[in-house]
Amino acid sequence: MSLRYKGLSEINGPLVVLDHVQNASFDEIVELELENGSTRTGRIVQIEGERVVIQVFEGTNKISLVNTTTRLMGHPMELPLSKEILGRTFNGAGKPIDHLGNIFAEKRMDINGLPLNPVSRVYPRNYINTGISSIDALMTLIRGQKLPIFSGSGMPHNQLAVQIVKQANIADKEGAGFCIVFAAMGVKNDVADYFKRSFEEAGVMERVVMFVNLANDPIIERILTPRCALTAAEYLAYEKDMHVLVILSDMTSYCEAVREFSSSKGEIPGRKGYPGYLYSDLASLYERAGIIKGSKGSVTQIPILTMPNDDITHPVPDLTGYITEGQISLDRNLDQMGIYPPVGVLPSLSRLMKDGIGEGYTRADHSALSNQLFAAYAKVSDAKSLASVIGEDELSDVDKKYMLFGNLFEEHFLNQGFDCNRTIDETLDLGWKLLSVLPRGELDRVDDEVLDKFYDHEAAVKEFGLKEEKFIKELERSVNG
Template structure:
């Protein structure tokens, strides 16, 4: 039942406080009508028997004590239909692409429902992104949440677009009961991005045709910060509908989670809450977990929800509360590196601190290629040794190193310039990625490949033609 009041007592930032004579439901949707006839939407953020705190999505400008507050008796709902694919929506879920109004098949609360742990299926099916540094070294798995840790000025947006454009589920890995396989969809949720970035995203989606299989939620930097708190929930509600009702494999890309957390801090300051680390709310861990844990697979459903949240680390500091808490909740991270970017490597993914905790379950015999795990382990070891030797070269010079050490230095250079470097427009299959890995590993002596099964070495190691000719002469 709708209730209307004209009892606004205070306006603080994005919040409006009003007196009530009976409790109002938490998260209930509110309409505020200003004296000049404008209507703003909001959501109950705090409720007692005497007053409510309302966060206003469109901003509080023009609202005063003479405005009326109407409680609608329902929480925020997302209009859901399969026809959302190909549409561009605002941060509050309204169409902004000039298309028709959404005719929903159903509406659902955006807060979602927690997946029963007993009903969860363990993630172990490979998603091919076409990016060698991810597919080969930090494999993404269906139902996983794998964030990208970046920083200001780095091309994480280009990497996000590349993944959105190229990500696929290999047909042999799709185990749908009907034998036809599930379709792949991308939900792209942008929070607090600039108009320039928005134009770049949309131009790429439209030019490549990726928009046809995508739903885009766009919250710009000049939109109210409070709107950013609902954008990811709208995106995830849409993803859950497509995955668990329409059997899509859905990849959700959320950028930038730092802007989302800044919105939480702004709201917390307006409520005069006691701040936690660096001024962020003490409940930020719980809030982020509510979003990240909406990824997964459910037993009996063919679809899946996979998340790639992107965040920019303030000051390039991975101990900052946002990346720190994100790392605890998610299953790994992909690092975008400033040094590699300055060298012109595209995408500048630094694999040594990167991690995919579910990689071992998504690769290997019967899942990708039988040599995938061994190749990944050996390249990690060889690249790490080459990185350590670079520090030594700065002290003693390259001439002081042994022939073996120089081969590892050459491997580290080639790994960055040939394996990681591929450009933002190149889509490599897993076969191409692993074959390229073998080409690099074949520059090392066979006896150095101590992490690879001998049968795999015999099958894939690329012998040097000149060496073979010398052996034949002998």
């Protein structure tokens, strides 16, 4: 038997307070019936003796202190799930918004997830191919990994998210499926329409589950959105043996919602007004990625976050970097040069890629190529810094060749366009042709045996249209702008 409580003690923003409540549980779902007969849903977020604080998902507008009836449901928020969720679109609270009816639930799962024994985790191996050379070659996305994208205001992170959804795939040897759970938080209507339209036009909507929280939706729903998305991903991965890629955009909007909610509860703010528990709150989301022993599926995460004022020390990217296994940083200078995707190579890394690439996964030469490309591009940065001090004309011949390599690398490797989908072999072959522009003696991160197989200066000349006599002129052009 469930008890009903008549009236409320207090209304404060998205929160309502109810007194004299017994046997309530933290995170328990509550149903509020308004005097006009409509109902709203909430959850208990604070308990002080017999006084409970309820977070109302749809907001507290038009709720009466006197005539509201509250009923405790006796369970936490649960998401109805079946394989029918593939191809469907839901709001941030997991309710269908695509006019295709409700989900006939095969199972209902707590959106907060279940505690995962670390001993049951399987170390992530093998990779997900995104078709984007800079990511696949240099910061490879490994199944079961959490690899965020650090972006800035006005940069093409939404476009990059769509491209990853369109192109991502796995080498499926075990017969398991591959799908994507996409959660948009705090986006405008036109951005939400862009995501859905792009997925439909690309013909990939049938393998995508979308959760959309708009900018004008309640902030409480925004806090639920990533939890609903990850619950759907866990169901598909561990119950249906699928490999699931979860894309969460934009985590900064989520964190701002957490900050606003924390402020409404009167909690003591921490750095830049964010609550002190932001780290553990983000960890409760990010740590739901992984592979569980005995399951054929996996959950891989790409959280996307915009850094206010491009500040990587801001609490959201700072804490995210502590929890996740690397990051993909977008570079504003590359973006202003018209390079897409503008992935900044040097500040980006994938800490798990060393164990998920190479022979049996991508290709035996992948690790050597990646190390050498990083080293060569770092020397490009050094050459540019030196040129800014002593002038381009005073650079050595080797430095000029590095400047040429840098131009070609950005023009042909990083800049591949929105519709270009490269296989891993195409990406690695292109990387070797670019390295072949440099003198062989400069490639000190690669064994001679590998160089004998892949280093080919003539192929580089043919690939990039550089004849031998034109080669020096191209070097001069690269340093003179």
